[in-house]
Amino acid sequence: MTNREGTPIWYELKTQDPNAAQSFYESVMDWTFEKMPGGQEMDYRVASAKKETVAGVMRTPAPAQGMPNMWFMYIGVEDVDASAVKVKSLGGGINIEPTDIPGVGRFAFCTDPQGAHFYLMRGTSDEDSAAFTPMEPGHFCWNELVTSDQKAALDFYSKLFGWENGGAMPMGPTGNYTFIMHDGAMIGGVMDAPEKSTQPFWNFAIQVTDIDATKEAVEKAGGTVRMGPNELPDDSGWLIQIDDPQGAKIMFVGERKG
Incomplete structure (x- = not known):
């Protein structure tokens, strides 16, 4: 993705019940969902507002079962590895070290010095993300x-x-x-x-x-x-x-x- 560094480029809901979450946001937002390959353990669904993808819904991974159901933000950067090093140098933490998702991009899961979680992301797509588009319904x-x-x-x-x-x-x-x-x-x-x-x-x-x-x-x-x-x-x-x-x-x- 070519969004300017520091731009929110994706949002993701981690939940114990993806079926119920999809049903709720479909009825409230008129989002449509597409389930990604990966089986029941992964269970990742992409939500779209009209034809533009805006968010993902996934089953809470086993290592994070103690975490409450919640939304997270991915912030675009040019270099995930360098940004992860900077997070640590500024007093933040890295919960998941820089990792590749084939066909999607590279990410890291981070914590700021006060304890709020966020993701770093460098997407492989040539198109800008439209997930964060103020004033556009569904975004x-x-x-x-x-x-x-x-x-x-x-x-x-x-x-x-x-x-x-x-x-x-x-x-x-x-x-x-x-x-x-x-x-x-x-x-x-x-x-x-x-x-x-x-x-x-x-x-x-x-x-x-x-x-x-x-x-x-x-x-x-x-x-x-x-x-x-x-x-x-x-x-x-x-x-x-x-x-x-x-x-x-x-x-x-x-x-x-x-």
């Missing part, structure tokens, strides 16, 4: 880091990917919400975990056309709406935060039609 539109130390986290990702501080918005008792800029565009934000016991993690938003219809679809399909709809700043839409039926956190952003 991911926001990347939010919930962490224990905003300043240290931003410093880490800035040195690793060249991400920049895009300014902050006061959030009252929970502190500032700091925006992340990459290549002149806002790609996400960083916030302090509301409870100190919260394990730092990345949370993601998917664009939808109608936030109220999506909320209704989430509840009908067995998901739990934890917050919203809440209006976002600068007339950028409305947001709901949910847990899918298997407990994975995800957000949706869209307009109100009513």
Whole structure:
């Protein structure tokens, strides 16, 4: 893939029940799924919004059975091995060393110094990824880091990917919400975990056309709406935060039609 280094290029849900996850996201997002070769143990499914691939759903691997069902982000880099070395030099960790996936690319599974997980990826395709395409329904539109130390986290990702501080918005008792800029565009934000016991993690938003219809679809399909709809700043839409039926956190952003 030729996306600029530091761009989110793929999203992946690890879940104990891929069948149930597929059923939920099909009904809420109108995604279509294609199951990849690899047998029951691998069980990898690729989700598409219309004709563009946006995400993968896979059965949680045996070594990670203790991990909760959750979404992860792959960030594009030119050289996975060099970037993995840099992750370690900046105080992060490597959970899976750089590894090739034949016909797909090379990846590494990493942890930032505060404990949030993410992937490094160099894809073999000549086409840019469209998984992160803000304002496009069915595509991911926001990347939010919930962490224990905003300043240290931003410093880490800035040195690793060249991400920049895009300014902050006061959030009252929970502190500032700091925006992340990459290549002149806002790609996400960083916030302090509301409870100190919260394990730092990345949370993601998917664009939808109608936030109220999506909320209704989430509840009908067995998901739990934890917050919203809440209006976002600068007339950028409305947001709901949910847990899918298997407990994975995800957000949706869209307009109100009513």
